[in-house]
Ligand SMILES: Cc1ncc(C[n+]2csc(CCOP(=O)(O)OP(=O)(O)O)c2C)c(N)n1
């Protein structure tokens with residue numbers, strides 16, 4: 001199978017959906033002439049025209065709100081926030097408008113909107129360009145939240161997100177853009193709300209998403225060399241959550257480590273851990289362990305940044321705490 | 325233009341502009357060599373704005389800066405050594421390495437901080453002016469922001485409040501014609517950002533942002549007005565950045581011709597020529613002044629390079645003033 005990177009996979013998903021459905025259009029900062037700061041829409045403006053690939057001013061609340069308005073009228077906007085850190089500027093439209101519209105209107109109004117937002121630390125982008133705000137979105141009923149780790153999942157999930165009739169926050173990891181992976185030439189989609197076992201194992205379940213899946217797989221290799229077989233469950237969708245897959249894995253391994261890059265306090269890992277505790281307590285041989293970011297602001301210094309969020313060694317150590 | 329004939333003042337302005345140029349040129353070089361990490365936004369080509377505007381205020385006044393903030397910081401008296409150390413992420417930097425290029429602040433010098441969020445500094449500047457009003461301390465706050473930032477709601481909300489309450493703030497727009505790749509006219513309803521002042525009932529003026537005297541005159545008038553209690557003004561300075569939006573930007577969105585055209589209007593070359601042709605200083609004097617600044621920047625790099633990294637334990641300090649350990653650990 002051919003190999004492409006995660007950025008290209010996202011680009012292909014948008015491109016194919018724009019060809020497939022005329023109601024799909026793109027808006028955001030630097031999406032047109034520049035083809036996005038990460039190069040994901042290069043050539044799109046020439047191909048689809050300036051009405052379907054819109055360079056917006058720096059007006060996040062304004063253009064996300066316009067995407068909501070266009071979505072209500074039947075279009076399928078794919079809006080980019082250049083960094084997820086800018087989502088707070090548009091949070092009224094995301095949280096109070098897009099998320100609640102269907103419910104508030106008794107199901108009369110749908111908002112088929114995708115908000116794509118790159119996040120994540122490790123690039124020395126400092127405090128306001130490095131966050132993982134996953135839990136901000138999972139806490140708001142009405143939003144679907146997706147965070148792929150691989151090119152295959154990124155492409156398939158984005159296509160599903162664009163076709164979905166509810167607002168989807170699509171969280172990309174900046175560090176994943178250059179990562180290569182197998183992606184078929186043929187059309188496919190990955191359904192929202194379906195986890196994927198990225199590596200089977202009998203001894204411990206590692207639940208992860210986004211870039212941490214890559215680290216978890218590395219950690220699993222290290223652990224295997226020491227005789228510990230970890231099963232890596234990539235949830236891919238945070239909302240809706242495929243708890244069945246997590247549950248089946250936990251019933252097999254009886255031990256769980258939940259891993260995420262976002263800070264630990266109030267992180268989505270706490271939600272997953274609580275659900276496991278509530279529903280699978282009798283199946284557990286050890287308390288659910290969280291390996292997550294420190295409860296700090298992301299520092300700039302190359303001497304500090306990598307220490308504030310999990311890498312392979314922290315995951316290995318976390319697993320060893322529950323597997324004794 | 326009367327100021328142009330004050331030799332000392334002209335030389336001081338030149339020195340400040342040259343320092344900004346050399347600092348950012350050095351940052352650019354270090355970034356290209358892989359010695360600086362992250363994002364570096366230089367203001368090469370725009371030096372007349374930060375220097376002219378900061379010359380219009382006193383040491384006790386305040387400024388709010390942007391992601392393109394090295395020039396603002398230096399022009400308000402920032403220490404090049406501490407700035408360079410911050411760009412390196414060293415323990416001796418302005419923010420002990422925690423902030424980096426986009427988050428340098430020095431309250432003692434009236435530098436309220438750079439900002440990674442476009443437009444966020446505008447209400448903060450207005451809030452600083454509100455503090456001066458409430459405490460009756462008489463300072464003026466200069467608010468720097470880009471052309472593209474004037475399309476944020478924060479700009480319109482803050483200018484309205486500042487105007488309604490006649491706050492002592494001066495909004496200084498650095499119009500370099502682009503927000504990253506987007507030409508400002510493609511996404512903006514008015515040709516001059518200064519026109520937006522009309523909507524809020526405050527004066528709006530356009531200055532030549534590549535002429536330090538033009539900037540100085542316009543901002544001085546606005547500062548005097550603010551100081552009198554007559555409220556804010558908007559000063560738009562037309563200028564251009566010679567480098568990409570960030571270091572490493574391929575700049576496919578603008579033509580080489582356009583860049584070359586603006587480089588011929590280089591504010592530093594222009595002021596240097598004015599000083600020499602006006603007989604305000606001789607070539608030797610200029611060369612000596614430049615050599616002194618060059619040494620200062622070299623010393624800043626040496627200081628930064630030789631400084632220690634922050635220790636790992638620093639990662640968890642400074643989140644809170646009190647209860648730091650307890651609140652960070654859980
Ligand atoms: C809220 C927000 N949106 C987008 C960005 C990304 N970004 C950084 S600088 C910039 C352009 C700013 O243009 P302008 O205000 O004209 O300042 P200039 O860079 O030209 O000096 C953009 C879009 C950001 N940092 N913050």
Ligand SMILES: [Mg+2]
Pocket residue numbers: 470471472498499500501502503504
């Ligand atoms: Mg600009």
